[in-house]
Amino acid sequence: MIYIGDNKTTGEIDSYSINTLNIPGIVLMENAARNFTGTIDTNLDNFLIVCGKGNNGGDGYAVARQLVSLNKRVSVFSCETSDMSRDCQINYDICRNLGIPMENDISALEELIISHDVVIDAVFGTGLDKPLAAPYDKIINNINQYGKYIISVDIPSGINGSTGETAGIAVKADRTVSFVTYKQGFLNYSAAEFLGKIKVVNIGLPEHVIKKFSNTVLMDKKYISSLLIPRLKYSHKGNFGHTLIIAGSPEFTGAAVISANAAVKTGSGLVTLAVFHECLNMLSSCSPEVMTADLSDKNRLLDLLKKVNSIAFGPGLGNNPRTLELLKFVLENSDAPMVIDADGINVLAEEPALLEKLKNRCILTPHLGEFSRISGLSIEEISKDRIKAAKDFSKKYSVILLLKGYNTIITNECDVYVNTTGNSSMANGGMGDTLTGITASLISQKYTIFASGKIGSFLHGYIGEKLSKRSFAITAEDIIRNIPFYQKKLFL
Numbered sequence: 001m002i003y004i005g006d007n008k009t010t011g012e013i014d015s016y017s018i019n020t021l022n023i024p025g026i027v028l029m030e031n032a033a034r035n036f037t038g039t040i041d042t043n044l045d046n047f048l049i050v051c052g053k054g055n056n057g058g059d060g061y062a063v064a065r066q067l068v069s070l071n072k073r074v075s076v077f078s079c080e081t082s083d084m085s086r087d088c089q090i091n092y093d094i095c096r097n098l099g100i101p102m103e104n105d106i107s108a109l110e111e112l113i114i115s116h117d118v119v120i121d122a123v124f125g126t127g128l129d130k131p132l133a134a135p136y137d138k139i140i141n142n143i144n145q146y147g148k149y150i151i152s153v154d155i156p157s158g159i160n161g162s163t164g165e166t167a168g169i170a171v172k173a174d175r176t177v178s179f180v181t182y183k184q185g186f187l188n189y190s191a192a193e194f195l196g197k198i199k200v201v202n203i204g205l206p207e208h209v210i211k212k213f214s215n216t217v218l219m220d221k222k223y224i225s226s227l228l229i230p231r232l233k234y235s236h237k238g239n240f241g242h243t244l245i246i247a248g249s250p251e252f253t254g255a256a257v258i259s260a261n262a263a264v265k266t267g268s269g270l271v272t273l274a275v276f277h278e279c280l281n282m283l284s285s286c287s288p289e290v291m292t293a294d295l296s297d298k299n300r301l302l303d304l305l306k307k308v309n310s311i312a313f314g315p316g317l318g319n320n321p322r323t324l325e326l327l328k329f330v331l332e333n334s335d336a337p338m339v340i341d342a343d344g345i346n347v348l349a350e351e352p353a354l355l356e357k358l359k360n361r362c363i364l365t366p367h368l369g370e371f372s373r374i375s376g377l378s379i380e381e382i383s384k385d386r387i388k389a390a391k392d393f394s395k396k397y398s399v400i401l402l403l404k405g406y407n408t409i410i411t412n413e414c415d416v417y418v419n420t421t422g423n424s425s426m427a428n429g430g431m432g433d434t435l436t437g438i439t440a441s442l443i444s445q446k447y448t449i450f451a452s453g454k455i456g457s458f459l460h461g462y463i464g465e466k467l468s469k470r471s472f473a474i475t476a477e478d479i480i481r482n483i484p485f486y487q488k489k490l491f492l
């Protein structure tokens with residue numbers, strides 16, 4: 001499992017390992033360097049390693065001698081040779097003793113970069129603590145300038161590992177090999193262009209140690225598989241629940257149809273789509289398994305509200321008083337777990353007192369704009385630290401919050417899961433409605449609300465990613481058609 005942590009987490013893990021576990025810092029550095037070196041394509045050669053004076057630089061010197069021991073051609077550029085951290089000094093001295101070519105004259109740097117094929121960036125890691133000034137601005141500019149293949153040690157130098165902000169300028173890596181944790185700052189969209197392909201490697205610490213310091217997890221297929229409930233041979237449709245989708249309006253019948261069809265394909269035993277009277281005759285594109293109900297028939301609605309296993313509320317309903325009244329009615333007359341999305345969220349933003357009624361029974365699935373409306377935070381404020389914003393909201397209202405977007409966040413107020421599946425081929429209308437239907441369907445099938453959010457977002461993005469290998473744009477219909485196939489693939 002990959003855990004997410006900020007600069008403080010690295011410091012805490014470091015000092016626990018050194019002071020409580022008695023692992024000498026130089027051993028951690030050696031492990032870090034060895035595992036970093038292990039990720040380098042063995043066909044690459046002719047490395048320039050640019051080292052700072054802290055432990056990130058120390059990692060760089062250790063990598064230098066390990067590459068030399070693999071018979072690679074290696075040169076080192078030292079940004080500073082005085083006042084190095086203790087472990088950095090040790091590895092610097094070893095490099096000197098081994099006769100590795102070393103340079104520290106800034107005027108030689110450009111030539112050095114030009115004459116090497118790969119640049120390893122070990123200037124700053126988690127210790128970056130101020131904006132970059134001379135000579136570091138020049139060093140980083142030079143690293144970026146010549147189109148060389150760049151691998152960053154732990155963090156692209158100049159990026160703040162906690163916030164993802166740049167210290168004025170930052171290395172634009174092709175690959176980032178990060179130690180122990182995926183850095184929280186990597187989740188900030190502004191960092192994306194600097195990171196390249198990210199890999200997280202261990203430094204010899206067991207998972208239970210890392211877990212002590214992080215409750216934020218990057219979900220992978222193995223983790224999602226561990227949550228899945230296999231179907232028993234003798235199960236019948238009653239075991240897989242009844243999902244009620246309350247969605248759609250004359251302008252947005254598609255949203256309702258998409259959610260309902262997604263719920264069917266995800267395996268809910270029964271799916272009923274409840275729409276306003278004027279939409280009823282527009283539901284011909286619903287899959288035939290979907291049952292329908294007229295929202296103006298209050299008795300039928302009451303009956304459904306009492307017996308269904310989950311309710312999806314919101315897609316395409318319209319942001320208007322009628323939707324708000326309907327939400328109040330649903331909340332008053334049902335205890336079923338709910339997925340609230342789109343206009344369900346928009347009307348809640350108009351009447352925050354209702355949020356109290358969602359306690360311990362709801363997952364809200366806003367995108368950034370909807371989350372801004374319901375939380376009262378600006379998009380800029382949320383974007384600075386999406387995890388914190390999501391966690392705070394979840395805690396305040398005791399709801400599961402699934403904040404959609406590139407790197408979707410799902411939190412139950414203390415634990416945070418980040419979903420990295422999905423890509424911009426899925427950036428079109430109807431995707432959110434699909435996720436709503438999938439999530440509600442999973443809840444009906446006896447997954448917890450939290451697990452449904454995790455599995456739903458992973459599966460949704462996973463399908464999109466797989467399909468995008470052979471299609472340019474992926475539609476909601478494409479996703480829905482492929483749900484059963486890829487859902488099956490998640491069972492390892």
Ligand SMILES: NC(=O)C1=CN([C@@H]2O[C@H](COP(=O)(O)OP(=O)(O)OC[C@H]3O[C@@H](n4cnc5c(N)ncnc54)[C@H](O)[C@@H]3O)[C@@H](O)[C@H]2O)[C@H](O)CC1
Binds near residue numbers: 032052132
């Ligand atoms: N547990 C782990 O993950 C391990 C990580 N390792 C590596 O150690 C670095 C962090 O090392 P640290 O010494 O704390 O910080 P840095 O090397 O990033 O740099 C600190 C150094 O740089 C100076 N400095 C900071 N900002 C600036 C600036 N803008 N301009 C100039 N100078 C600056 C600061 O004063 C210090 O002198 C982590 O990233 C990993 O790579 C360990 O090797 C193993 C355990």
Ligand SMILES: [K+]
Binds near residue numbers: 056121156
């Ligand atoms: K670095």
